[in-house]
Amino acid sequence: MDSAELTLLLTSEGLTLLDSLPEYSAAHAVQQVAALRKAGHSPELVAAVLTQSRLRAKARSKFGAFADRLLYTQAALEQATRLKVAALHAGRYRDAGVSRVADLGCGIGADALALAALDIPVVGVERDEVTAALATYNLASFPNAEVVLGDAERFDLAGVDAVYLDPARRTSGTANTTRLTRPEDYSPSVDFAFGLAERMPTGVKLGPGFDRSLIPAAAEAQWVSVDGQVVEMGLWFGSLARGGIRRSALVVSDTGIAELSAAEDSTDAEVRALGDYVYEPDGAVIRARLIGALAGTLGAGMLSRDIAYLTGDELVETPFASAFRVRERLPASETQLKKALRERRIGTLEIKKRGTDVDPAALRTRLGLKGPESATLILTRVGGAHEALLVDRVTTG
Numbered sequence: 001m002d003s004a005e006l007t008l009l010l011t012s013e014g015l016t017l018l019d020s021l022p023e024y025s026a027a028h029a030v031q032q033v034a035a036l037r038k039a040g041h042s043p044e045l046v047a048a049v050l051t052q053s054r055l056r057a058k059a060r061s062k063f064g065a066f067a068d069r070l071l072y073t074q075a076a077l078e079q080a081t082r083l084k085v086a087a088l089h090a091g092r093y094r095d096a097g098v099s100r101v102a103d104l105g106c107g108i109g110a111d112a113l114a115l116a117a118l119d120i121p122v123v124g125v126e127r128d129e130v131t132a133a134l135a136t137y138n139l140a141s142f143p144n145a146e147v148v149l150g151d152a153e154r155f156d157l158a159g160v161d162a163v164y165l166d167p168a169r170r171t172s173g174t175a176n177t178t179r180l181t182r183p184e185d186y187s188p189s190v191d192f193a194f195g196l197a198e199r200m201p202t203g204v205k206l207g208p209g210f211d212r213s214l215i216p217a218a219a220e221a222q223w224v225s226v227d228g229q230v231v232e233m234g235l236w237f238g239s240l241a242r243g244g245i246r247r248s249a250l251v252v253s254d255t256g257i258a259e260l261s262a263a264e265d266s267t268d269a270e271v272r273a274l275g276d277y278v279y280e281p282d283g284a285v286i287r288a289r290l291i292g293a294l295a296g297t298l299g300a301g302m303l304s305r306d307i308a309y310l311t312g313d314e315l316v317e318t319p320f321a322s323a324f325r326v327r328e329r330l331p332a333s334e335t336q337l338k339k340a341l342r343e344r345r346i347g348t349l350e351i352k353k354r355g356t357d358v359d360p361a362a363l364r365t366r367l368g369l370k371g372p373e374s375a376t377l378i379l380t381r382v383g384g385a386h387e388a389l390l391v392d393r394v395t396t397g
Contacts, residue, residue, distance in 0.1 A: 001048070001051065001073050001130055002130065003129065003130060004044065005044065005047070005048040005051075006048075006130050006133055006134075008042075008044055008045045008048050009045075009048045009049065009052065009071070010133070010137065013041075013045070014045055014048065014049060017036075017041065017045070017049050018049040018052050018053065019068075021049065021050075021053045023057060024050075024053040024054045024056065024057040026054075029050065029054075032050060033046055033050065036049075036050075052071060052072065055072040055073075055074065055077055056068050056070070056072070058077065059072060059077055059080075061082075062077075062080060062081075062082040062083060062110075063082070063083045063110075064083060066083060069138075070108065070134075070138045071108070071134045071137050071138060072108055072134065073108070073130060073131055073134065076107040076108040076131050076134070077108065079107060079166065079168065079169065080107055080108055080110040081110045081111050081114075081166065081205065081232070082110075082226055082231065082252075083110065083113075083114070084226065084252055084257075085224055085226065085231065085232070085252065086110050086111045086113065086114035087114045087117075088250070088252075088257070089111055089114060089115075089164070089203060089205075089234070090111070090114035090115045090117070090118045090120065091118070092203065092236060092240045093115060093118075093120055093162055093164075093201075093203075093240065094118050094120060096162065096201055096238075096239040096240050097239075098120065098161050098162040098201060098239075099121065099161055100120075100121045100122070100123070100159060100160050100161060100162075101115055101120055101121070101122045101123075101160065101161075101162045101163065101164055102122075102123050102124075102125060102155065102157055102160040102162075102163045102164070103115070103122055103123070103124040103125065103163075103164045103165075103166075104125050104152035104153075104155060104163055104164070104165045104188055105125065105126065105127075105152045105165055105166055105167060105168060105187065105188055106124030106125060106126050106135055106147065106166075107126065107131060107135065107166065107168075108131060108134050108135050108138055109124055109134075109135035109138045109139050109145075109147065111164055111166065111205075112124040112135070112139055112145055112147075113138065113139060113142070113145075115145075115164075116139060116142035116144050116145040117142070119144065120144070121144040121145070122144065122145050122146075123145075123146050123147070123148060123160070124139065124145070124146070124147040124148070125147075125148050125150055125151075125152045125155045126147060126148075126149065126150075126152075127149070127150060127151050127152065127187075129149060132147055132148075132149045135147045152165070152187070152188045153188050153189070153192050157200075160200075161200065161201070162200060162201040162202070162203075162238075162239075162240070163196055163200060163201075163202050163203070164202075164203045164204075164205075165188055165193045165196075165202070165203070165204050165205070166204075166205040167186035167187060167188050167189070167190065167193060167204070167205075167206070168186060168187045169186055169206075169207060183210070183211070183214060190204075190206075190214070194216055197216065197218070197219070197235075197237035197238070198237075200238060201237065201238035201239045201240045202236075202237040202238060202240065203234060203235070203236050203237075203240050204234070204235040204236075204237075205232050205233075205234055206232065206233050206234075206235065207232065207233065208223055208224075208230040208231065208232060208233050208283075208284075208287050209287075210233050215235065216235070216237075218237060218241075219235040219236065219237055219241065219246070220235070220236040220237075220240075220241035220242055220245050220246055220247075220248070221233060221234070221235055221246065221247055221248070221288070222234045222235075222236065222247075222248045222249075222250055222288075223248070223249050223250070223283075223284040223287040223288045224250045224252065224284060225249070225250070225251050225252065225282050225283050225284035226252045226253070227252070227253055227254070228253075228282070228283070229283070230282075230283035230284050230287055233287070242261075244263050245261045245262070245263065246262070246263055246264055247261065247262050247263075247264060247265055247266075247288045247289065247290060248260065248261035248262070248288060248290075249261075249282065249284035249285040249287070249288040249290055249320065250284060251282050251284055251285075251319050251320060253319065255319070256319070258319035258320065260285060260288070260290050260293060260294060260320050261290075262290055262293050265288075265289040265290070266289060266290050266291065266292035266293040267292045268291055268292045268295075268302055268305070268306075269291070269292050269295035269296070269300065269301045269302050269310070270301050270302065271301060271302045271303070271304060271305055271383060272300075272301030272302070272311065273311075273383070274303065274311050274326065274329070274382055274389075275300070275311045275312045275313040275326070276312075276313050276314075276315075276325065276326055277300075277311065277312050277313070277314070277315055277323055277324065277325055277326065277394070278303065278309055278310070278311050278323075278324045278326060278378060278389065278391060279294075279298060279300055279309065279310040279311070279312070279318075279321040279322070279323055279324075280308070280309060280321055280322045280324070280352065281294055281308055281310065281320060281321045282319075282320050282321060282322075285320050285321070286308050291308060291310070294310070294318070294320050294321060295310050297316070297318065297320075298310060298312055298316045298318060298321070299312050299313075299314060299316065300312035300316075303380060303381070303382055303383075304355065304380065304381040304382055304383055304384055305384065306355075307354050307355040307380055307381055308354055309354060309378070309380055315394060317396050322393065322394075323393075323394040323396075324376060324378065324389075324391035324392065324393055324394060325391060325392045325394055326389055326390075326391050327375065327390040327391055327392060328389075328390050329382075329387055329388070329389055329390075330377075330387075330388040330389070330390050331388065332379075332386045332387055332388050334363070334366065334367075337367070337388055338366070338367050338368065341367060341369060341377075342368075342369075342370065342371070344371070344373060344375075344390075345370070345371030345372060345373045346369060346371055346373045346374065346375050347369045347370050347371040347372060347373065347374070348369070348373070348374035348375075349364060349367070349369055349374070349375060349376070349377055350374075350375075350376040350377070350393070351363060351364055351376075351377050351379065352376060352377070352378050352379070353378070353379040353380060354378075354379075354380045355380050355381045356379050356380060356381065356386055358379050360379075375390055375391070375392060376390075376391045376392065376393050377389070377390060377391075378391055
């Protein structure tokens with residue numbers, strides 16, 4: 001989106017037209033364009049509202065029904081914090097008792113929205129003109145929120161007693177951006193963010209794969225997964241960090257929110273013999289290096305050293321791992337495995353792997369599966385040796 005499209009969109013005609021559109025469907029996009037052009041709308045306005053309609057449909061995975069109240073750019077939506085997670089971020093600021101927050105690099109304003117909704121005054125700073133205008137629109141219903149067009153690293157923090165930063169990890173622009181791999185290229189820079197953290201309460205959102213060696217010792221590092229996908233690592237400083245916690249895994253799902261935390265990385269559990277159950281820790285637990293802490297709650301041990309699978313003899317329900325009941329150990333060689341699966345009439349097979357160089361999709365094709373039965377196959381190492389475990393995913397309710 002450019003400034004011309006934005007000007008067309010932010011008119012009474014543009015916003016009314018956008019809100020009148022049916023739910024976006026790629027299959028019907030051509031017909032929608034034709035119908036809107038026939039109704040007398042300009043090609044530029046049609047393109048602008050259909051782009052927003054498409055982005056709103058995509059945004060529902062992050063914002064739910066609230067998605068239809070916001071405006072987006074493609075790039076800003078990709079980095080925007082999910083509404084559930086933004087609400088948890090805002091809760092930290094509320095609990096810390098801060099009076100005004102600067103959201104430096106606010107994007108379309110997702111985190112600023114959550115802060116304002118908790119009656120925390122917030123000023124969002126955004127250097128991209130189009131994105132800043134959309135953030136202003138998105139925050140318009142909150143009198144305690146404002147957006148400033150400017151450079152986050154040069155913003156005057158007078159009157160602000162806490163900051164939040166979600167550094168841009170993609171090249172500048174509103175679409176067709178590319179991912180930045182070096183933290184020094186982020187905007188605002190990581191060094192700038194960590195410098196602020198030395199003098200005031202600061203929250204920094206980073207990618208889950210951020211280099212752990214760069215995490216400051218004073219930070220509380222929290223990895224967050226939503227519906228099984230690790231979406232971010234948050235670093236919290238000053239009064240936003242909790243006492244005695246330096247590592248945590250936050251798991252958000254339809255069934256609720258659960259957290260596993262510790263004062264430091266946990267030591268892996270001892271390797272033990274294969275039990276009746278195998279546990280696959282949530283990605284946030286793995287990233288936080290809390291597999292050993294999880295093993296303690298499950299009465300489980302490592303399936304093999306340095307492999308993120310646990311095993312135990314009892315089924316223990318946990319939000320921090322998926323559980324699988326072991327049916328049997330199958331031959332690891334592909335020829336014997338193919339024969340064994342055919343004998344068991346398994347036609348539908350979920351393939352999971354750790355510690356082995358296998359392409360599950362290619363293997364599934366080569367196995368030539370046939371039959372009415374279904375199962376899960378775990379290809380991994382057990383006590384250091386490659387094995388194939390035929391298991392059933394345990395569902396709890």
